Amino acid sequence: MSFSLEERGNPNSLSYRLFLKNAEGKYVSPFHDIPMYADKNQNIFHMVVEVPRWTNAKMEIATKDLLNPIKQDVKKGKLRYVANVFPHKGYIWNYGAIPQTWEDPAHKDGDTGCCGDNDPIDVCEIGSKVCSRGEVIKVKVLGILAMIDEGETDWKVIAINVEDPEASDLNSISDVRRLKPGYLKATVDWFRKYKVPDGKPENKFAFNEEFKDKDFAIEVIENTHNFWKDLISKKASAGELNCKNTCVSGCDSPYFCSGDEAKAAVAETCPCGKEEPIPSSVDRCFFYEK
Template sequence: MSFTVEERGNPNTLGYRLFFKNAEGKYISPFHDIPMYADESRSIFNMVVEVPRWTNAKMEIATKDILNPIKQDVKKGKLRYVANVFPHKGYIWNYGAIPQTWEDPAHKDGDTGCCGDNDPVDVCEIGSKVYSRGEVIKVKVLGVLAMIDEGETDWKVIAINVEDPEANDLNNISDVQRLKPGYLEATVDWFRRYKVPDGKPENQFAFNGEFKDKDFAIEVIKNTHNFWKSLISQQANAGELSCKNTCVSACDSPYCCSADEAKTAVGETCPCGKEEPIPSSVDKWYYYERK
């Protein structure tokens, strides 16, 4: 199963969008139409890459837009970039999401005591390659971190591309601790402090910031997949989320998006144009003592 992307609008602008197509050239939603599993028998999952490692633009699946293209997050009318909080330059892993998962904001997690953040489950891919925005890669799960972001549960799955040269040696979170010393500590540090330059407090974590193992992580993913099933079958309140899809819902469902409707939605955006420069302020470094 292969997927391609189509750029619309000018990169590094408010109008930039990245739409997805399947192997037949049909427009799809990366949130709803890409299967969660790449190989269920081996517990291999699909991951949609939103942010390549070392970059700063806070790109994400637009859960409230029709067909859920990738776009850059916006705050107070301006594009969002994560700060370089020394010693971390941009995102320190390939960052993305597992499709067909949803952290239900109406469900209070029994382990964290907090409700979900209304997004697909986030993934940090820790392999050796830098991937491109919009790539769909096959990953095996190694563990998970439970971040509490402004009172909401925000799981961060640690995974590696199954085709990575290091993949055979990394099978659980303990392998990461052994073979990549300092990486998990850096990951907690990154998530703890990345919002501080924006004037926000440090993020907190369940389990005292300890990573849970592969089995725990897979259970989290399965649970959020069940929440997504409730969402797409209209058993859960979608709120402002766009559940339109071209492959999953039956044609009599209000969530079914026809090929013509999908083409119209993409056509209403601007064609891909000249890339605008990234503001020089994005290269600024921030320093402050850990608490």
């Protein structure tokens, strides 16, 4: 299964959007139309890369927009960048989401005691390759971290690209501890502190900051897939989420988006233009000690 990308608007600006197309050239939603599993028998999942490693722009699947393109998060009218909290530079993994999953904000998790964050489940891909924004890769799940972000459950799946040279050696969270010493500790440190430069408190974690194993992670992912199925079948309230899709729903569904409707939606956005400069403040290093 292959996908291509179409950029619209000016990169590094409020107008920028990244739309996905399937192999037939049909516009697709990275939230709804890409299958969760790449190979169910082998527990291989699709991952949509939102943020390449070492970059700072907080790109994300626009869950409230038609076709859910990837765009940069905005706060108080300005593009959002994550701070470099020493010793980290930008995101320390390829960061993205598993399609056809949803952390239901109406569901209180039995383990964390908190409701979901209303987004697809997040993935930290820890391989050696720096991926590209919008790339759809196949990943092997290794474990999961339960972050509590301002009172919401925000799972972080730890995974590796199956095509990465290191993939055959990494099959569990204990393999990550053994072969990439310090990486999991750095991951907790990154998520704990990354909002502090913006005036937010440190994030908390369930399970005493421990990573749960692969089987636990797969169960969590499958639960979020079931929440997504309730969402797309109107058994759960969508709220402000845009559930329009071009491949999943039948033509009689209110969530079905025709090819003409999809093309018209993309045409309404700005054509791809000149890249805007990234503010110099993004390279600042923030030193923080509790």
